[in-house]
Amino acid sequence: MVEEIIVHGSSARSHEHGAKIIIQSVLDHLEFQYIPLVTHGPFTGTNPTVMGRSPCCEKVGLKKGPWTPEEDQKLLAYIEKHGHGSWRALPAKAGLQRCGKSCRLRWTNYLRPDIKRGEFSMQEEQTIIQLHALLGNRWSAIATHLPKRTDNEIKNYWNTHLKKRLAKMGIDPSTHKAKSDALSSADGHSRGAANLSHMAQWESARLEAEARLVLESKLRAASSSSNLQQVGSLSSSSSSSTVRPPPAPLDSKSNVPASPPSCLDVLQVWQGVWSDQKPAALIDLESPTSTLSFADNRQLVAGVGLMDGNAAAFSHQEDEILDQESTGWKSMARDRISSFAGFSTEETPWLSEAYAMQGGCTWGQFGAGFTGMLLEDKNSGYCADSLGNGHRTCIQEGEEGDEGEKEGSMEGEENKSYWNSILNSVNSSSSSTSPPVFYN
DNA sequence: AAGTTTGCCAACCGCGAGTTG
DNA sequence: ACAACTCGCGGTTGGCAAACT
Missing domain, CATH: 1.10.10.60 (Homeodomain-like)
Structure with a gap:
C-alpha cells in the first residue's frame, strides 16, 4: 500500500x-x-543571541x-x-x-520514505559530476536530478568521494580545471595529462561561450525591443572583472552575429578533433585560458532571469530569430539542455542558440571526455555506455599501440553516448516519459 | 593490544530570501 | 515600507568505525 x-x-x-x-x-x-x-x-541554551534573529533551539x-x-x-x-x-x-x-x-x-x-540509500550508481555519479561542473555547489538543484537522493547525501558523497577523485587526477574540484602541476609532471601519463588539459580548457571555453551567449542574446533582444539601457548595464557590470571584446556585429538580416565569437572557435576545433579522431591534435591544440570563473558564469546565467522582466516575451522574440526550418529541433535542444541545467526554458532562450552555434554538434561531444575520464578512473577502465551499463574500453597494461588506436577510434562514440546517457538520465528523472535518444 | 590517523556521514549552524502582518 | 517570522540551503562539525602504525 x-x-x-x-x-x-x-x-x-x-x-x-x-x-x-x-x-x-x-x-x-x-x-x-x-x-x-x-x-x-x-x-x-547558552547560544549568544544574534541580533534580530532568535536562535533555533x-x-x-x-x-x-x-x-x-x-x-x-x-x-x-x-x-x-x-x-x-x-x-x-x-x-x-x-x-x-x-x-x-x-x-x-x-x-x-x-x-522521508522516498529516500534511496546505499551506493551511488555509475549513472548517478555521472550526473553529479556533470551537474556540479555546470551548477557548482548547488546541491539542492543537483538533488532534483537525482531521484530519492538528498542534497545532503549528494554533498557528502561529493566531498568524500568525487572531490577526492578529481583531485587525485589533478583536477581542481571547484573549478573543474586541470591543475598545472599535474600537467607538467613527467610521470608517463603525458597523453592523459594532455587530454586532461584540453578537457579542462574545453570547460573554460564552454563557460566563456555560455557567458558570451547570454550577453549577446540580451543584446539581440534589446535591439528588437526598448530595453537597451538594461542590457547595457548588464554588459558593463558583468564584464567588470574580465576584459572582453565587444560582441560580434549582428547580421542585419538574421540578427545573429556575423561571425561566431572567438571563444567558440576553440569549441569548433575541439569538435573537429573529436569527430576527426586525431588524438595528436589534442597535444598541439592551444586553447585560450578562460578568465571567467564559474561563479561569474552563474551570475550571468542568473542575470538572464533577473534582467528580463518578461522572459516569455523574450523567448518568443528569440524564436522568431531562429531559422524556421530548424525551429523544431532547436526548441527541443533548448528544452533538453535547459532541463538538464535546471533552468526553465523561458529563462534560457540563449541555450538553443548556443546549441545551434555549435553547428548541431553536442555539448556532450565537447564535455564527454572530461567527465568520462573521471569515471574511467574510478574503475580502472570501466566506462558506462548510454544505458548506464559498464564495459571496459580502456587500454590494458602493455597493450598500447594497436589497442590504443582502437581506443582512439572508439573514443568519439563513447563520448557521444556518454552525454546522451546523462541527458537521458536527467530527462527521465524529471519527467515520466522516456525521451528518444537526442544525438546521433 | 593500544594508540593514532583517516574516512565517513548525520546533524548542526548561520545566513539569505520569501512570507506575513 | 518595514520588521518579525519561517524556511531552505550550503558549509562545517562531532563522533563513530575502520585502517594503520
Whole structure:
C-alpha cells in the first residue's frame, strides 16, 4: 500500500522544492538504520543571541544530537497523520523535545520514505559530476536530478568521494580545471595529462561561450525591443572583472552575429578533433585560458532571469530569430539542455542558440571526455555506455599501440553516448516519459 | 593490544530570501 | 515600507568505525 501525503506549509521559495512534496510511504515499509545511540544532555541554551534573529533551539531542554528510534517514531507518526505543517510548531504537537529545524532536517535527510540509500550508481555519479561542473555547489538543484537522493547525501558523497577523485587526477574540484602541476609532471601519463588539459580548457571555453551567449542574446533582444539601457548595464557590470571584446556585429538580416565569437572557435576545433579522431591534435591544440570563473558564469546565467522582466516575451522574440526550418529541433535542444541545467526554458532562450552555434554538434561531444575520464578512473577502465551499463574500453597494461588506436577510434562514440546517457538520465528523472535518444 | 590517523556521514549552524502582518 | 517570522540551503562539525602504525 502506498499512501500519498501532500506536505503543505512549505514556502515555494525555490522551484525545485516547489509547491508540494509527494510522500509515498507507510511506516511499515521503512527500514530503520539507526546510528549508535548517544545520549546527549539537555541543551543548555547558552547560544549568544544574534541580533534580530532568535536562535533555533533557544529553549532550555531542547535536545540536540543523534535521534533515537522513539523520536523517529514520533516524528514519523505525526507527519504521516498530519503532514508537517509548520515546522516550528511541529515538535510540541508531536511531543518532541527538538526544535523545528532539527525535525525538518531529520525528516528531509533521513526519515522521508522516498529516500534511496546505499551506493551511488555509475549513472548517478555521472550526473553529479556533470551537474556540479555546470551548477557548482548547488546541491539542492543537483538533488532534483537525482531521484530519492538528498542534497545532503549528494554533498557528502561529493566531498568524500568525487572531490577526492578529481583531485587525485589533478583536477581542481571547484573549478573543474586541470591543475598545472599535474600537467607538467613527467610521470608517463603525458597523453592523459594532455587530454586532461584540453578537457579542462574545453570547460573554460564552454563557460566563456555560455557567458558570451547570454550577453549577446540580451543584446539581440534589446535591439528588437526598448530595453537597451538594461542590457547595457548588464554588459558593463558583468564584464567588470574580465576584459572582453565587444560582441560580434549582428547580421542585419538574421540578427545573429556575423561571425561566431572567438571563444567558440576553440569549441569548433575541439569538435573537429573529436569527430576527426586525431588524438595528436589534442597535444598541439592551444586553447585560450578562460578568465571567467564559474561563479561569474552563474551570475550571468542568473542575470538572464533577473534582467528580463518578461522572459516569455523574450523567448518568443528569440524564436522568431531562429531559422524556421530548424525551429523544431532547436526548441527541443533548448528544452533538453535547459532541463538538464535546471533552468526553465523561458529563462534560457540563449541555450538553443548556443546549441545551434555549435553547428548541431553536442555539448556532450565537447564535455564527454572530461567527465568520462573521471569515471574511467574510478574503475580502472570501466566506462558506462548510454544505458548506464559498464564495459571496459580502456587500454590494458602493455597493450598500447594497436589497442590504443582502437581506443582512439572508439573514443568519439563513447563520448557521444556518454552525454546522451546523462541527458537521458536527467530527462527521465524529471519527467515520466522516456525521451528518444537526442544525438546521433 | 593500544594508540593514532583517516574516512565517513548525520546533524548542526548561520545566513539569505520569501512570507506575513 | 518595514520588521518579525519561517524556511531552505550550503558549509562545517562531532563522533563513530575502520585502517594503520
